Amino acid sequence: MLELRKAILGDIPAITAMVNAYAAQGVMLPRTEFELAESIRDFTVAYRNGQLVGCGALRIYTPLSAEVRSLAVSPNEKGSGIGRQVVEALVAEAELFGLESLFAFTYVPGFFAKLGFDEVDRGQLPLKAWKDCLRCPKFKACDEIAVLKPLRHTTLFQANTPKRGNIILPILPRTAHVEVPVLVDKLA
Numbered sequence: 001m002l003e004l005r006k007a008i009l010g011d012i013p014a015i016t017a018m019v020n021a022y023a024a025q026g027v028m029l030p031r032t033e034f035e036l037a038e039s040i041r042d043f044t045v046a047y048r049n050g051q052l053v054g055c056g057a058l059r060i061y062t063p064l065s066a067e068v069r070s071l072a073v074s075p076n077e078k079g080s081g082i083g084r085q086v087v088e089a090l091v092a093e094a095e096l097f098g099l100e101s102l103f104a105f106t107y108v109p110g111f112f113a114k115l116g117f118d119e120v121d122r123g124q125l126p127l128k129a130w131k132d133c134l135r136c137p138k139f140k141a142c143d144e145i146a147v148l149k150p151l152r153h154t155t156l157f158q159a160n161t162p163k164r165g166n167i168i169l170p171i172l173p174r175t176a177h178v179e180v181p182v183l184v185d186k187l188a
Contacts, residue, residue: 004085007043007055012036014052015043018072027107031070043070044089046082054082058090058102066094068104087115095151102151105144117147124148 007015012033023030036043039057046054056071068090073083094102106112109119124146 001048002053002082002085003047004089005045005047007040007045009037009040011043011045011052011055012040015045015055015070018052018055018074019070022072028070028072044086044093046073046086048077053077054086056083056086056090058093060097060099064100066097066099066102068102071104071106083111084115087112091115091149091151100151101148103146103148105146107144109145109147112147112149115149117149120146120148122146 015036016031016033019028019031019036022028039059042057042059044056044058045052052074054073054077057069058066059069060066068087071083071086073080073086091102102117103120104112104117109117113119
């Protein structure tokens with residue numbers, strides 16, 4: 001059975017190994033354990049029988065857009081739908097955050113097309129997204145294809161959030177009552 005969940009720090013060695021195996025083939029940028037620790041909250045992972053079989057990250061760049069990055073599936077699991085499930089989980093997360101679009105740089109635009117992404121000119125993407133490009137060995141001769149998916153404008157978060165004027169009030173989970181000490185100004 002496939003387990004799809006947000007990554008935890010204990011997943012770092014397995015994610016590093018999977019991503020760097022693809023990086024060695026020149027189809028993905030390598031990641032260090034330090035980089036993954038910094039961005040672990042971006043990752044969603046897929047496990048089957050205790051083994052990492054897929055991963056992907058949602059990297060937010062602007063209040064309106066994010067990148068699907070570090071998308072990888074174990075070679076013996078390709079074609080099993082794991083990549084689609086990881087991307088769909090990232091899309092759902094992006095919609096929950098209220099993002100308007102997702103983009104990716106890819107060598108397999110057909111895969112992303114099946115999930116609603118369209119090929120676009122790189123100039124349409126946020127410049128900040130190119131910072132990883134600066135350390136890529138293919139920087140001057142990039143052959144990746146930029147893809148973009150528009151998201152719905154009304155998100156689950158916004159639809160379930162009370163509003164006062166233009167201010168959106170977050171709905172916080174209920175917690176046990178916590179007594180907060182009040183400081184009294186002794187000079188008053």
